[in-house]
Amino acid sequence: MLGLPGLPVNDIVRGVDVAISNLLPAIQQELRQLFDLLANRWARRWLAGVRKPWAQATESELTAFLRSWQHSPLLLLRSAYQALHALINAAWFGNPASWSAMGYQQPPQIMSLLP
């Protein structure tokens, strides 16, 4: 999803968990269903088009999966893609570890004055 090598995957996963914990119960429920679906091997195979278990899937298989959901004619699959996109991007770009590679920093003139 992020297209960057050497990412702190555990931190990102933790960030996703935190992000989910801040959502409404009704939305958490929808995400639960999405992750259950992705964990189901038949759904993985037929809906996501990934034959091997997730941990063994190749980069090109994952890319094909994301692309097919991103552009799917079905609103539901597009929204599932968008949910994954939002959670993972929020978890990484909300993490200060991602900032220096982008050349972003908080304004130094005020940071030292904060409590």
Next chain:
Amino acid sequence: MTTPMSLPDPIAQGVADGWRVLDGASRQQDLQLHCDVLIIGTGAGGGMTAEVLAQAGLDVLMVEEGALRTSRDFRLLEAKAYPELYQEAASRKTADKGINILQGRTVGGSTTVNWTSAFRTPADTLNWWGERYGLHGLNPQAMTPWFDMAEARLGIADWQTDPNPNNSVLEQGCQALGLRHGRIRRNVRGCWNLGYCGMGCATNAKQSMLVTTIPAALQHKAGLLARARVERLLPTADGKALQGAEGVLLAADGHSLTGRRFRVSAGHVVLAAGSIGTPAILLRSGLADSHVGQRTFLHPVAICGAVMPQRIEAYNGAPQTVYSDHFMHTQPLDGPLGYKLEVPPVHPLLVGVTLSGFGQQTASLMQQLPHLHVMLALLRDGFHPDSQGGVVRLRADGSPELDYPLNDVLWDGVRRSWLTMAELQFAAGARQVQVIHEQAPLLSSWKETREMIAGLALKPLLARLVSAHVMGGAAMSSQPDSGVVDEYGRHWTLRNLSIIDGSIFPTSIGANPQLSIYAFALRAAHQLRAALKA
């Protein structure tokens, strides 16, 4: 060692000095409270109303679902600000998830996190309300003193500092193409020009309700109960008035329930929970007539990014200081949708979730963040006969959801606005332009981009649409059967209920809404004060 200078936090100081502030999270028992006026929600409408009524000596109680967070909590950190200060951690969406909605959820409501742009309600809009809805009392002349009063109260004035480079791109593009444009007035006093208004203002420069009317009301002995969600209003036995309201207290995480409840009995109730929030309370209370929740508007926003040769650093500097209303006037008010052009602040988390695409494509764009310029087109919904906005409904658990179907008249505006934005960006010297749509490639010529835009599929969740302006859903009307409240926000059937927030507008505003809400709230609150003191 010298002690570093630190920034003052007058609100935290006031609480320490004994303001009447209760935190729902820390209550061990159910709460039973009484007041003259209960105000539900502390945003633009609730804050303004609280000050006017408390100053008149009325016993006012404000109840707010969000927490009381003050400048010392504002750390210029998106990952902290969004969950703490926004509805649904800044990821609220319409029912088909086609539009992402930003709304505040903290003391001060959306004003605590808004971007400080201040426009009076356009005369076009006020006149339309007169002609179309019979709301003649809200004509531009009659509203002028209320705008003046709101501007004086909140330091709304011309912004003298140069626009940041992100805004300059819009200005230069308009100059190059000969489009009308202007500078935006802001509600700030002593602004540091930082650009982090969306995460709460750490310097207290932004004149949000949090630092103006709410502390003034507290100083006049008003009470505030935070982390308390109103579930329903409580009607009297004859069903013609309200006794008060009841709800649940929220835990320190801001969303789980403590199991404790609260109940407030009040002489008068002011609903100011904002669009979506106010209709939701009426729906949960079983007090909704057929208009409640209908015609909820968003100014749906289409987005276009550009990689500029120069550094833009769109995360630094006052967020919105230049605008163009050119395309608000190129067609009739009720014709194809007009749109207002502005630029947003661009911070890593929000831009990361907003950009389309994934993998290498997004990664390389994110790596050029300092060169990224982003432009917004805010579509004026609610005037064209096919632009009816969305409908608020309740989920099984009572939480609200906005169903806002995207139709042809809206998509037509989206496509026209992409063309405008891309042309402007190239005219201002953009190296590459990226329409925020899942199928749009990053392109380096206007001609190619124009052709590409003509072929883009117009579907939810391919085109990225967002909104920070939720309006309507409990419209005012000149006749009891055509709306929910009258032009002073007085409920047509419940004697002691007023609605004073952005939900009373019968159409979208056609400009950033905060000043419209402040002015309307002042007018309604002064009328209410006179009635309650009589």
